[in-house]
Amino acid sequence: MITCEGLVKIYKTDEIEVVALQGLNIQIDAGELMAIIGNSGSGKSTFLNILGGLDRPSAGQVKVGDWDLLKITDKQLVDYKRHTVGFIWQNNARNLVSYLTALENVEMPMMLSGKYDPAYAKQLLEWVGLSHRMNNKLQELSGGEQQRVAIAISLANRPRLLLADEPTGSVDTKTADMILSIFQRLNKELGVTIVIVTHDLSMAGKVGRVVAIRDGMTSSEFIARNPSIDGTATGFTSEDHEEYVVLDRAGRLQVPKAYLTALQIDGKASMEFDGEKIMIKAPKGLAADEDAAPITSTVGGKAK
Numbered sequence: 526m527i528t529c530e531g532l533v534k535i536y537k538t539d540e541i542e543v544v545a546l547q548g549l550n551i552q553i554d555a556g557e558l559m560a561i562i563g564n565s566g567s568g569k570s571t572f573l574n575i576l577g578g579l580d581r582p583s584a585g586q587v588k589v590g591d592w593d594l595l596k597i598t599d600k601q602l603v604d605y606k607r608h609t610v611g612f613i614w615q616n617n618a619r620n621l622v623s624y625l626t627a628l629e630n631v632e633m634p635m636m637l638s639g640k641y642d643p644a645y646a647k648q649l650l651e652w653v654g655l656s657h658r659m660n661n662k663l664q665e666l667s668g669g670e671q672q673r674v675a676i677a678i679s680l681a682n683r684p685r686l687l688l689a690d691e692p693t694g695s696v697d698t699k700t701a702d703m704i705l706s707i708f709q710r711l712n713k714e715l716g717v718t719i720v721i722v723t724h725d726l727s728m729a730g731k732v733g734r735v736v737a738i739r740d741g742m743t744s745s746e747f748i749a750r751n752p753s754i755d756g757t758a759t760g761f762t763s764e765d766h767e768e769y770v771v772l773d774r775a776g777r778l779q780v781p782k783a784y785l786t787a788l789q790i791d792g793k794a795s796m797e798f799d800g801e802k803i804m805i806k807a808p809k810g811l812a813a814d815e816d817a818a819p820i821t822s823t824v825g826g827k828a829k
């Protein structure tokens with residue numbers, strides 16, 4: 526459903542240019558539920574905002590279904606946002622109306638988009654486990670319940686793609702688990718493709734595929750060893766997920782900074798291929814410790 530190749534985003538202000546995405550490659554299948562992790566400033570939100578049509582890419586390829594988000598016109602973008610994507614943020618509840626009921630909050634955007642469907646609004650609140658609270662004013666609901674109202678609203682336009690930016694950032698663990706199980710249900714029963722950006726590694730540990738972004742590029746991918754992981758993992762460990770280094774079409778990959786630091790590699794490295802493995806070593810004569818263990822990775826990109 527989503528294909529990004531060499532995606533670049535440059536933010537320009539009067540004095541400086543920030544390259545937030547520097548050739549990001551990622552493929553996300555229709556019907557997938559996956560997570561994106563990465564340090565602060567790595568470009569996660571930028572990527573999600575581009576997918577959501579809130580920001581324009583600068584270069585590269587980014588396609589969502591039949592939509593080409595690089596070439597899309599402003600008019601088409603309005604259509605895309607209205608019909609294809611739903612968005613959830615960490616503090617979504619701030620955008621809700623506190624003196625309206627949960628149900629009225631879900632109905633309101635439906636009215637504004639000319640697709641008023643009260644039965645569907647009720648069904649959405651049932652899906653997020655709030656059928657007993659739908660007639661309560663928003664100010665009478667807890668933070669976690671308000672976040673679930675926000676999830677219901679994000680589905681009001683029946684999106685095929687749901688984008689969630691730190692959806693559990695301001696809720697407790699129990700509510701975070703509940704939110705994840707709502708996502709899993711929506712994904713399974715409605716087939717909605719869901720992309721979650723999160724700092725919460727315990728949440729990441731509960732999804733089948735996690736992609737790590739570093740410095741505006743995809744660096745590694747973690748695939749659940751047990752495909753039916755389904756919310757049962759207790760953390761984000763190598764026991765549950767196998768890590769793969771991501772290579773782009775040209776064969777470029779990112780070597781983790783910790784490995785480079787350990788071998789004191791800076792700028793140049795030696796690379797050897799023995800028919801089975803590719804070895805990256807500190808260049809002879811430049812390394813502080815020439816006997817340091819080599820980093821190895823197989824041709825298929827599996828990190829060892």
Ligand SMILES: Nc1ncnc2c1ncn2[C@@H]1O[C@H](COP(=O)(O)OP(=O)(O)OP(=O)(O)O)[C@@H](O)[C@H]1O
Nearest residue numbers: 536543544545563564565566567568569570571572
């Ligand atoms: N509107 C903007 N104008 C200028 N620079 C921006 C803008 N938005 C983001 N950036 C910069 O782009 C880079 C990536 O930011 P982004 O918000 O995508 O990171 P992130 O991984 O989501 O971080 P966090 O986890 O802290 O939310 C950062 O250096 C950030 O300062």
